Amino acid sequence: MSEDAEKKQEDQPAWRTNGWLRVKIPLPFSLRWVNSYLVKEASGYSVIDPGLRTDEAIAVWEHALSGEGLSWSDITQIIVTHQHPDHYGLAGYLQQRSGAPVYMTREAHRYTQELWGGGGEFAERLSGLFARHGMPETLIQAINEHLDSFIPKVLPHPDVTYLEAGGELELGGQKWELIDAPGHALGQFVLYNEESGWMVCGDQVLPRITPNISYLPGGEPDPLASFMDSLGKLGAYPVTLALPGHRDPFTDFGARTAALLRHHESRLAQMTGLIKQTPLTAFELCEQQFGRHLRDNAHNLRFAMSETLAHLVYLERRSKLEAAETAGVIVYRASV
Numbered sequence: 001m002s003e004d005a006e007k008k009q010e011d012q013p014a015w016r017t018n019g020w021l022r023v024k025i026p027l028p029f030s031l032r033w034v035n036s037y038l039v040k041e042a043s044g045y046s047v048i049d050p051g052l053r054t055d056e057a058i059a060v061w062e063h064a065l066s067g068e069g070l071s072w073s074d075i076t077q078i079i080v081t082h083q084h085p086d087h088y089g090l091a092g093y094l095q096q097r098s099g100a101p102v103y104m105t106r107e108a109h110r111y112t113q114e115l116w117g118g119g120g121e122f123a124e125r126l127s128g129l130f131a132r133h134g135m136p137e138t139l140i141q142a143i144n145e146h147l148d149s150f151i152p153k154v155l156p157h158p159d160v161t162y163l164e165a166g167g168e169l170e171l172g173g174q175k176w177e178l179i180d181a182p183g184h185a186l187g188q189f190v191l192y193n194e195e196s197g198w199m200v201c202g203d204q205v206l207p208r209i210t211p212n213i214s215y216l217p218g219g220e221p222d223p224l225a226s227f228m229d230s231l232g233k234l235g236a237y238p239v240t241l242a243l244p245g246h247r248d249p250f251t252d253f254g255a256r257t258a259a260l261l262r263h264h265e266s267r268l269a270q271m272t273g274l275i276k277q278t279p280l281t282a283f284e285l286c287e288q289q290f291g292r293h294l295r296d297n298a299h300n301l302r303f304a305m306s307e308t309l310a311h312l313v314y315l316e317r318r319s320k321l322e323a324a325e326t327a328g329v330i331v332y333r334a335s336v
Contacts, residue, residue: 015249018196019172022249023064025051027086029299034086035245037200038064039172044076046171047100048200049245050090053153057090072097078158079169080104081202082188083112085150087245092156102158103169107187109160114218115147116154123147125217130305134281134329139295146298165189176200181234183227184211186219190234197240199253205234205242207250210263214306215313224314228264231257264311271311272320276334282308285332 015022019040024033037048051057065071075098080088083104091102114122123144130140163169165180169191176191181204191200203211204227213227220226235257242253250256267289274280274288286308287294294301312332315321321332 020243021064021068022243023060025057025060025090026054027052028054031086031246033246035243035247036061037243038068041076041171042173044074045070046077046079047075047094048079049081049087049202050078050094052086052089053093053155058093061090061094073099075100078102079163079171080108081190081200081245082185083108083115084185084203085116085154087202088112089150089154092154092158095158096156101161103161103163105164105187105189106162108185109162109187111186111218112154112157116151116157122217126302129217129309130283132325132328132330133305133309134283134331135305136283139298139301142298143302146302163189179234181230182220183213183223183225183230186223192237192239197238198243199234199237199239199241200243201234201245201253203245204230205253205256205260206244207242207247207256209247210260212303212307213264213310214303215309216306222313222317224264224310225317228261231261235261268311268315268320271308272315272334275321275332279331279333281329281331282312285312 021038023036023038025036026033034049034051036051039046039048050061065074072094075094078091078094078100080091080102094100095102127140127144130143131137163178165178167178169176169178171191174193174195176193178189179192181188181190181202184203188202188204190202190204192198205211213224215223235254237253239253241249241251242256243249271285271289274285280288283305286305289308290304294304312321316323316332319335322335323330323332
């Protein structure tokens with residue numbers, strides 16, 4: 001989609017229906033915004049995925065609330081589908097302003113502490129992982145500096161009440177099923193209401209763009225397998241409307257889950273074909289798949305490298321590829 005088309009889309013009137021309002025919270029990177037949802041309750045309003053903490057994001061929230069004749073104190077619960085900073089970052093700030101409880105899973109909350117709880121252990125482990133897979137030190141340093149830049153964008157950390165997949169949540173006067181949705185983010189859940197057929201799908205199923213699937217320290221051992229298994233299960237739900245974390249609400253949910261599965265199957269085949277031609281490190285394969293231009297964008301390079309690793313782990317665990325370490329660097333070869 002061109003930048004002009006994106007800009008026109010951003011300028012469209014707010015999406016709202018049945019007591020739900022989508023608030024487009026701006027992001028300072030290529031995704032451009034995250035969808036937060038303001039949901040009318042019998043008393044007050046729920047917020048789903050409040051966004052990244054920036055001055056611009058806070059201003060958008062203030063404008064959205066005043067436009068509805070609301071104040072911060074009208075927020076009665078804050079629900080975070082997963083721990084990524086563009087969804088989690090403002091949770092503590094909104095809690096401070098409203099006094100509302102913040103709900104997320106225990107596993108997702110644990111990962112926020114690993115990422116931004118202090119000490120820098122995650123950055124060190126990620127640096128070691130990327131170095132062993134062939135990434136140059138200068139690029140690793142740029143990624144670490146970029147990771148550090150997120151710390152003020154997720155503060156203060158909220159006090160969290162834990163949700164558990166398999167349970168239920170009251171939202172908008174209805175009962176919603178909490179469904180485990182691994183692969184994109186450890187501990188992520190989606191919400192499904194059987195009566196309406198609506199699904200709040202976080203970043204698990206997105207229209208027009210593919211969710212990032214990353215292999216990361218402390219994360220899932222085979223995130224792509226988890227993601228693809230999740231898509232197969234979610235695609236069986238009769239969904240009339242999907243409310244995603246990015247882009248617009250959509251209706252062709254089953255078709256979209258199938259398309260995402262095909263996308264990853266195609267990428268796995270492409271990667272296998274490239275490595276059959278010549279042994280490659282993960283970094284070399286990453287640049288062949290996503291382009292050398294990402295060297296100038298630490299944010300996107302981190303995602304691309306982690307996603308490349310997720311696919312390579314998937315292939316190695318199924319004996320499609322073999323990994324061998326030489327002088328501290330892992331090289332992938334076709335299985336004999």
